[in-house]
Amino acid sequence: MKKILITIIFLLPFFLLYAQEVLIDVGNPFLKEYSKQYFSQISVKETQEVDTLELPFFDDFAASFAYPDETKWMDQYAYIHNDYAIDPISINVATLDAIDEFGAVYTHLPSMSSDVAEYLTSFPINLNVDVADSVYLSFYYQAGGNGNVPEDRDSLVLQFKAPEGDWTSVWNVEGGEVMDTFQIVMVPITEEEYLVKGFQFRFMNYASIGTNYEPSWVSNTDVWHIDYVKLDTARTMNDTLAEDVAFISNFGSKLQGFESVPWNHFKVYAEDIVVDSLTFSYKSTYGEDTKNINRQVEIIDQYGTEPTYSMLDDSENILPMETINYTRYIPYEFNSDSEDSAKFLIKGYIKTDLTDETYPYRWNDTIRYYQEFYNYYAYDDGTAEKGYGISGQGTAYSSLAVQFTPLKADTIKGVYIYFNQVLNEENRNYFFLTIWDDDNGEPGDTIFQKIGAKPYYADEVNQYLYYSLDTSIYIYTTFYIGWVKTTDDMLNCGYDMNNDSGSHIFYNVGGTWEPHSYNGSMMVRPVFGFVYDEAAFKPQVVTNMDFDIYPNPANDYLNISAEEFVLGLSIYDATGRLVKHFDETSRMFIGDLNSGTYFVRPDSEFAVYKTKKLLIIR
Missing domain, CATH: 2.60.40 (Immunoglobulin-like)
Known part of the structure; x- marks a missing residue:
């Protein structure tokens, strides 16, 4: 972290020594909005009963979006993404951390010790095989990655469960070590109590939140990434390559x-x-x-x-x-x-x-x-891997500014900002929304300021909050937009680690603008020209959408008719196992599937379709 230079202590008050740029781990901005759509869809859509899954069990999470695959995992605590892990085995991992399925920090976690935070639990699996069949469960894990590294008091645990038994820990690893690669784990299953129909396994993590010394910092911590989970027979300890x-x-x-x-x-x-x-x-x-x-x-x-x-x-x-x-x-x-x-x-x-x-x-x-x-400029990709701000004694009325040079002259109407949610909303303090002109590559004179602004966690475009300028300002060249905060606490702005626009960020604590110290992008998006009607602009997810498949019963080919744009179509067998997926949905060949009963569900970005029964008869 960059502290105010010690050479200026004779010119500035002593308390400025404690001022600093702060980059911290955060809650999940995406889940705060998507979880409302997802869980409302779960409550209304048609679902099929899951008995037991058949071998092989495999999930690299590439087919999931935000939450674990409902046909393989019983809970939705893990976050499925491709943002925080370093060099994953394949695109997407499952992450266990200190935020819940709605994107908020768990309130029960201690700060000086650790407690169970999340689970990733399989559905019951038919493991009715012999010891001689050589059953292994394998997976890859990474501590931290681009997220917060677990402390040595935190851990990742693997547990097994027989149908009538209790959960038993069979493997664990402690935190405290920075990992930039994934480590494979091979666990043999030889106990006869587990080699039955109805076997389950689960991952769980122990986590702890940050100290309350700086309440506006308390957010996500202790990140564990899991990838390439595979359970099958005829394996050995040397079966460590996925061949993919x-x-x-x-x-x-x-x-x-x-x-x-x-x-x-x-x-x-x-x-x-x-x-x-x-x-x-x-x-x-x-x-x-x-x-x-x-x-x-x-x-x-x-x-x-x-x-x-x-x-x-x-x-x-x-x-x-x-x-x-x-x-x-x-x-x-x-x-x-x-x-x-x-x-x-x-x-x-x-x-x-x-x-x-x-x-x-x-x-x-x-x-x-x-x-x-749309109508805004953005350096960031919409996902906050970190939180950023100025914090420390004496930082009240310090400034943060982001530089933009528009492609054409136009009227600026407002700005989208994403502020991270922290425990007990301790970062919700007033600030002055401010626009500066350019002074040789850094912020110059103030050309607009609006008092009374405050961070909120609203369901706006891309989960950002829109701040209107309440006036029209014509911008024709480089300008800076940001804020002057009114307390020593950090406002905790979302910070994207995947896109680097750090050279466009400046901060001012003691009267002099300083360049930004990190590589990333603040989640600040100035809006030009006009403001969309928010209800119309925000993508609406339609639930329980109907569709038609024909012919049904089918033989060798299947067709679909749907109102909304369909990205693909998935076919599941009677046990809930995915048996076929189509990216192209015109005249889909199903001649390689056996006769029987199947379930069909289309994929769409802004609609959740029903699940329908398909009969294949030959």
């Missing part, structure tokens, strides 16, 4: 220097800002085999009628245990006939031979990135 080729990260923004810009600004200066390439990041976990990988890209105009762009002709070998970061020229210009906003889905695929052994891993060969254009 998987994406390990998503595409990034195709805008130079920004995550998003106003659509009306972009349309005028598109050629000056578009990046003409995309980077594929994927790795092989094969121990011996070299694989030929076909890389593909599709870009879909979701608000307009522009034709879909496709790149399908790119292949390269990947060596055993190799990681590839390949940048491909993609001459796409983001044209759309949409008027005031635009959104483009960028889908990436890596394809190789699909076998029975690799079929469970197929989810991790697809990534989706959304390039969005």
